[in-house]
Amino acid sequence: MPIRLLPPTLVNQIAAGEVVERPASAIKELVENALDAGSSRVDVVVAEGGQALISVTDDGCGMEPGQLELAVERHATSKLPDDDLVHIRHLGFRGEALPSIGSVARLTLTSRPRGADSAWSLSVEGGVKGQPVPAAHPPGTRVEVRDLFFATPARLKFLKAPRTELSHAVDVLERLAMAHPHVAFSLSDGARSVLKLAAHKGDRAQALLARLGAIIGRDFQDNAVELDAERDGVRLTGWAGLPTFNKGTSAYQYLFVNGRPVKDRLVIGAVKGAYQDVLSHDRHPVVALFVDVPADAVDVNVHPAKSEVRFREAGLVRGLIVSAIRHALAAAGHRTASTVSGAALGALGAAAAQRPSSAYQWQPSGPRPSQGQIWQSIAAQAPMSGLAESIPGLHLPPQAPVPEPAAPEVMDFPLGAARAQLHDTYIVAETRDGMIIVDQHAAHERLVLERMRLAMAEGGVRTQALLLPEVVELGEAGANRVAEAAEILAEIGLVVEGFGSGAVVVRETPAILGECDVQSMIRDLADDLAEWGEALKLKEKLVDVCATMACHGSVRAGRRLSIAEMNALLRQMEATPLSGQCNHGRPTHVTLGLNDIEKLFGRR
Numbered sequence: 001m002p003i004r005l006l007p008p009t010l011v012n013q014i015a016a017g018e019v020v021e022r023p024a025s026a027i028k029e030l031v032e033n034a035l036d037a038g039s040s041r042v043d044v045v046v047a048e049g050g051q052a053l054i055s056v057t058d059d060g061c062g063m064e065p066g067q068l069e070l071a072v073e074r075h076a077t078s079k080l081p082d083d084d085l086v087h088i089r090h091l092g093f094r095g096e097a098l099p100s101i102g103s104v105a106r107l108t109l110t111s112r113p114r115g116a117d118s119a120w121s122l123s124v125e126g127g128v129k130g131q132p133v134p135a136a137h138p139p140g141t142r143v144e145v146r147d148l149f150f151a152t153p154a155r156l157k158f159l160k161a162p163r164t165e166l167s168h169a170v171d172v173l174e175r176l177a178m179a180h181p182h183v184a185f186s187l188s189d190g191a192r193s194v195l196k197l198a199a200h201k202g203d204r205a206q207a208l209l210a211r212l213g214a215i216i217g218r219d220f221q222d223n224a225v226e227l228d229a230e231r232d233g234v235r236l237t238g239w240a241g242l243p244t245f246n247k248g249t250s251a252y253q254y255l256f257v258n259g260r261p262v263k264d265r266l267v268i269g270a271v272k273g274a275y276q277d278v279l280s281h282d283r284h285p286v287v288a289l290f291v292d293v294p295a296d297a298v299d300v301n302v303h304p305a306k307s308e309v310r311f312r313e314a315g316l317v318r319g320l321i322v323s324a325i326r327h328a329l330a331a332a333g334h335r336t337a338s339t340v341s342g343a344a345l346g347a348l349g350a351a352a353a354q355r356p357s358s359a360y361q362w363q364p365s366g367p368r369p370s371q372g373q374i375w376q377s378i379a380a381q382a383p384m385s386g387l388a389e390s391i392p393g394l395h396l397p398p399q400a401p402v403p404e405p406a407a408p409e410v411m412d413f414p415l416g417a418a419r420a421q422l423h424d425t426y427i428v429a430e431t432r433d434g435m436i437i438v439d440q441h442a443a444h445e446r447l448v449l450e451r452m453r454l455a456m457a458e459g460g461v462r463t464q465a466l467l468l469p470e471v472v473e474l475g476e477a478g479a480n481r482v483a484e485a486a487e488i489l490a491e492i493g494l495v496v497e498g499f500g501s502g503a504v505v506v507r508e509t510p511a512i513l514g515e516c517d518v519q520s521m522i523r524d525l526a527d528d529l530a531e532w533g534e535a536l537k538l539k540e541k542l543v544d545v546c547a548t549m550a551c552h553g554s555v556r557a558g559r560r561l562s563i564a565e566m567n568a569l570l571r572q573m574e575a576t577p578l579s580g581q582c583n584h585g586r587p588t589h590v591t592l593g594l595n596d597i598e599k600l601f602g603r604r
Contacts, residue, residue: 008074009103009127020100022159023050023148024168029097030143031176034058036091037141040199041184044173049165051156053190054145062113062141065132068122071109072129074099091260098143103127104155105148111141126151170195174215175261178254178288181211209239212288216252219245220286225332227289229324232316234293240325241286243278244336244580244587252286257298259290262309267291270318274325277449278578280585287325291317330577334415336587414574415589418566424558427566434593440561442582443573449583450576463493463508470506470518471499478526479504485529496522 020026027044034042037060047053063071070076074096101107102124112119119137123130149155159165166189177185177197181204187195197214200207205226213221224239238256255267267289275285299310311317415438416431427438474482482489483498495508506518561569573579573588581587 020097020104020148022168023054023165024172026050026054026097026101026105026145026148027056027169028172028176029101030054030056030145031173032091033097033143034060034141035176035180035183037061039140039183042186044169044185044187045190046166046169046187047190049159049162050145050169051148051159051162051165052146054148055142057140057142059138059140062116062119062139063109063111064113064116065120065122068109068111068120068132069129072098072102072107072122072124099124099127101145101148102129104151106146106150108144108146109141110135110137110144112137112139114139166194175254178208178211178215179256179259179261179290181207205237208237208288208290212239216286216288224286225328227324227328229320229327231320232313233297234291234313234316234320236289236291236320236324238287238289240274240289240328242332242335242580243275243285243329243578243585246279246283246285246585248283250284253284254288256288256290257300257309258292258295260300260309261307262300263307264309266311266314266318267321270321271325274322274329277583278329278581278585283585289321291321293317332580333577334573334579334589336580336589336591413570415570418563418570421561421566424560427561427569429566429570431591434591434595434597436589436591438570438573438589439582439586440559440566440569442586443569443579443588445582446579446588447569447572447576450578463495465508466506466518470522471503472506472519472522473503474523474526476502478502478523478530481529482522482526489525 020029023046027046027050031042031044034056037058039058039060041059043055043057045053045055045057067078076099098107098109103126106126107124108121109123110119110121116139119135120132121135121137122132149159170187173185173187173195177183181200184199185195185197186193197211200210205228209221209224209226212224220239220241223242223245225242227236227238227240229236250268253268253271255262255264257264271285271287271289279285293311297312299312412432414431416429416436418427419430420428421440422428422437425440427440429436429438479498479502482496482504486496489496493509494506496504496506499505504522506522509518579588
């Protein structure tokens with residue numbers, strides 16, 4: 001069979017298979033073009049999930065008739081003025097989106113440059129380009145895509161239900177909106193408004209937080225800590241949710257590199273490592289991370305849809321993310337998510353709703369109190385004149401002066417002053433504006449773990465020599481990875497060296513691990529080195545072991561504490577980082593505001 005050149009229409013259709021996977025892919029490309037054009041507002045309309053219609057309208061710089069014709073040509077772009085693929089400063093730059101979409105759909109471009117007195121329109125149907133014609137349109141550009149994949153009907157069977165495709169479109173637009181808080185966005189299905197985001201002005205950090213709150217939810221806005229760190233020219237900003245504010249999936253983890261929304265396994269692993277000892281293994285944190293790196297330090301051209309990137313210094317980026325999140329969480333101290341208190345109040349409200357509505361429905365369930373018990377109860381209350389006369393048969397002893405209660409101690413501490421212990425497990429503390437309930441075991445578990453970590457940092461990791469060195473068969477590639485990481489492993493107490501072809505020998509292990517399955521640990525380590533490039537698994541095991549030891553060495557539930565001991569525990573929590581949650585990610589305390597308590601009793 002002779003070799004031949006493919007016709008341009010077929011070439012564009014093949015490119016469309018890489019660039020335009022579904023309607024949401026087309027929306028992403030078109031909105032990126034609108035943002036590159038300097039728009040302050042982007043409006044998107046879809047019909048039937050985007051298969052019947054996609055319309056993207058912006059108020060950007062617009063295009064002249066000659067530019068319209070070039071825009072639908074393959075590999076035509078205005079975003080590489082010096083033909084430099086290293087220093088890319090725009091979201092879209094490959095010049096494939098419009099011709100690819102036009103080859104599989106009916107595409108219409110209508111645009112008017114700023115300052116021009118008229119607009120022009122150009123149509124492309126199934127790869128066949130028309131001529132520019134005059135049109136009516138305000139300054140900016142409108143791109144209409146109708147009958148997506150009509151020219152490649154085989155692709156239609158891979159589309160999901162319109163509602164599913166619409167949800168993908170919402171996700172794409174929300175991610176782009178997060179990175180551009182000063183731009184207004186809207187999405188409509190023609191009948192109703194699906195998404196409407198106003199532009200936020202002023203400081204970028206606060207505008208960004210407001211935009212994240214509008215998309216992720218107000219709870220995230222109230223329960224996130226700010227990130228701002230820089231190392232060797234790489235800067236990380238954004239917001240990370242408190243450990244007690246978490247989700248059941250990792251879908252709420254957002255990453256942006258130089259303003260571009262991307263998905264990267266390295267960053268997901270970094271986020272997991274940052275939260276590893278403050279979050280349960282089946283829960284996931286909520287984060288929005290914005291990484292700014294020099295253009296020549298990241299490759300954004302490794303994926304046709306530009307959804308993946310490759311960092312030149314991946315370890316640097318990962319280390320920056322882990323350290324920045326950990327420092328921010330540590331600075332939050334004993335703070336817990338407000339949603340924890342909300343859940344507690346909700347449970348209390350539900351319990352109150354199940355109680356009888358009338359006080360007259362009460363029936364005594366125990367023995368009748370004696371007159372002495374009645375007197376003790378009354379003596380603790382304010383004197384009531386005529387009480388003896390009002391209760392027939394009740395004879396009270398002469399009233400003794402009731403001593404004035406001791407002046408309450410100062411409650412200006414963040415966690416207040418201890419008042420009582422319930423069920424030998426929960427400490428009740430009073431604050432100026434409410435009360436706090438502390439789980440004594442969970443709280444002390446965190447305190448013990450942090451002390452252990454500090455001791456490890458100050459004295460290093462003690463090692464134990466194996467009586468019989470352990471030889472682990474890993475295969476050639478795995479053994480090489482472990483041997484190359486020998487210096488890093490030695491720093492955390494694991495002494496290994498190469499042992500012939502495809503094997504390593506383990507001579508020392510961290511003493512804190514005690515007896516462990518060296519074979520399984522080294523194999524897991526070799527797998528993780530292939531994925532992450534550094535010895536993270538062992539560090540995670542060390543932290544897990546520390547957490548287990550802290551759990552067994554802390555104040556147990558069921559132990560009676562004195563008021564002094566309870567107050568000492570509260571003061572230590574205030575001075576200890578990450579004390580808002582235990583080693584397993586559960587909250588250590590719940591805060592109930594006075595206003596909320598009064599609402600429970602109908603006082604407000």
